[in-house]
Amino acid sequence: MKPLRIGIAGIAIESSTFSPHRSTVDDFVVTRDRELLARYDFLPADVEWVPLLHAKALPGGAVTEESYTELSEEIFTRLRDAGPLDGLFFDIHGAMSVEGRLDVEADLAERIREIIGPDVLVSASMDLHGNVSRRLARAVDLITCYRMAPHEDAWDTRERAVRNLVARLRDGGKPAKAWVQVPVLLPGEKTSTRIEPAKSIYARVPQVEALDGVLDAAIWVGYAWADEPRCQAAVVVTGDDRELIAAKAAELARAYWDARHDFAFVAPTGTLAECVSIAKASEARPFFISDSGDNPTAGGAGDTSWSLGELLRLDVNGIYAAIVDPETVATAVRAGIGATVTVEVGGKIDSGPCGPVPLTARVEAIDAEDPVAGTAVVLAVGELRVIVTARRKPYHHEADFTALGLKPREAEVVIVKIGYLEPELYEMAADWRLALTPGGVDQDLLRLGHRRIERPMFPFDPGMPAPDLTPELL
Structure with a gap:
């Protein structure tokens, strides 16, 4: 047979x-x-x-x-x-x-x-x-x-x-x-x-x-x-x-x-500023914040820079993972570890919420062999460590951070471009907030502007009549 x-x-x-x-x-x-x-x-x-x-x-x-x-x-x-x-x-x-x-x-x-x-x-x-x-x-x-x-x-x-x-x-x-x-x-x-x-x-x-x-x-x-x-x-x-x-x-x-x-929502939500304020006041460490609007594992461009600008304004002590910007990575690699660079980060693919964010930072780490990111660098701006990658990469594992010399368990706050925390980060987090931030995967569906979905549809039409849910046999 x-x-x-x-x-x-x-x-x-x-x-x-x-x-x-x-x-x-x-x-x-x-x-x-x-x-x-x-x-x-x-x-x-x-x-x-x-x-x-x-x-x-x-x-x-x-x-x-x-x-x-x-x-x-x-x-x-x-x-x-x-x-x-x-x-x-x-x-x-x-x-x-x-x-x-x-x-x-x-x-x-x-x-x-x-x-x-x-x-x-x-x-x-x-x-x-x-x-x-x-x-x-x-x-x-x-x-x-x-x-x-x-x-x-x-x-x-x-x-x-x-x-x-x-x-x-x-x-x-x-x-x-x-x-x-x-x-x-x-x-x-x-x-x-x-x-x-x-x-x-x-x-x-x-x-x-x-x-x-x-x-x-x-x-x-x-x-x-x-x-x-x-x-x-x-x-x-x-x-x-x-x-x-x-x-x-x-x-x-x-x-x-x-x-x-x-x-x-799977976690308490708020604006990014509200989530940062709660994290700073908390004794829970590490405290994770999801930058949900530009989550690359949901389809976000990965370079929306609005949250980075907010974190700099809020004087955050922690880690931001990550933002894709091959030009900034190349500048940091040319300068080398320990050098100070002035760059404009992000906002080059998805510039809707915010254009590139100017910053002057110290190059703290370079990993030129990341199998996903290609090359990843750490830029230190005050007490904030910003991971910038040559290619889009989600940060779901502790090893993603430690490969760059970063210790998320010891950080005051870890901000990750993600939605719900993946299992390893979920287990690591002493506390967690989901920040409702702008981007291509904005959690506020009603402000995105769907035009082709079938209507009525919940939650776009909250008062819609009960639908016919009779299955079709195929």
Whole structure:
């Protein structure tokens, strides 16, 4: 008996259409062949895996059409050359935006389907901040997403997608899908599974999955910082008992809708000045502040300089991580450690909230071999240590700081371009505030100016009538 032949492909990025940053091929880590197979340590050995192409990038602005075409056309070419497949593992994020397109993951899935035909099973693994349009749900056979935010179960989800795909290829064939969108669009910082109501809502997902006749259940929060009709919450329950999966999809959708007024920020919030004032008065150390409006892991440009200007004005003693500015980095590297430089930092990509911030600083550290940032430098301005990077980089781990000689555990306050704190920083923080700052991923959705989302939509239309949450069987 021939082993199953299953292809692997995907393009994964989260893209803010409100950020002036543009993502190109250079922003993606592209893996093929053996390198792509090595990405997944859970692939069953008795399957012939066909590595096509996977491209993954740090969240950012919309992808250029040229870059998307280059990556997708290579997937299509490799698919045509791969020969017959039994299945395809479709590893995506679900919130990629491409200039000139409104539902690009559906575009990608439909083009793949044209090549492989209707009988090849496709299993998609997604981020819960992805979007599931009807087109995407119809183009794939199995579809699931993370159940935790922060995404501590990301690799568990991919493994589940593969496990379900292999199981259905061996016994069971195509399941039915009960799909329904929920007209709610909220930022991840209001829907973290660390707290209620998302904690309890997502706890119901594995309970549904465990029922006889159900293969998988998933709830998508959707992506709040793209202005596209598909952007909203969604539920898909997959299985063979059509009546049961429809009933359970409706229950999960209703639970999400009914809780819409209860979703709250995952941490106490305030203006940046208010958060700094609280941090200075507190004895908790280290005290973390999220600079949420320019979070690069949600799609922010990473160079919004408004917060840096505020921190200098407020005379902060601490660490600011980080702001991308290759020109400033190059100046600091030329000057060398210990030198004093006068530079204008940030505000060169996203200049909306604030243009470049002038400062005179001492070069305190240089790391020219950062695998993500390229080169990172520390500029000392009074008691504030500002990390400036050549490429966009999130600071999620203690080692990111210590590589530059910084000690976040000993700092008075650590300000990070982030939304909810990732697990390592969350455990480190003695206290924490979420600063509501401007940028391409502003937490105040109403002031961003969505125009293409479907209306009515909560919270844009708070008095909207109750929607029809009857699932469609696909």
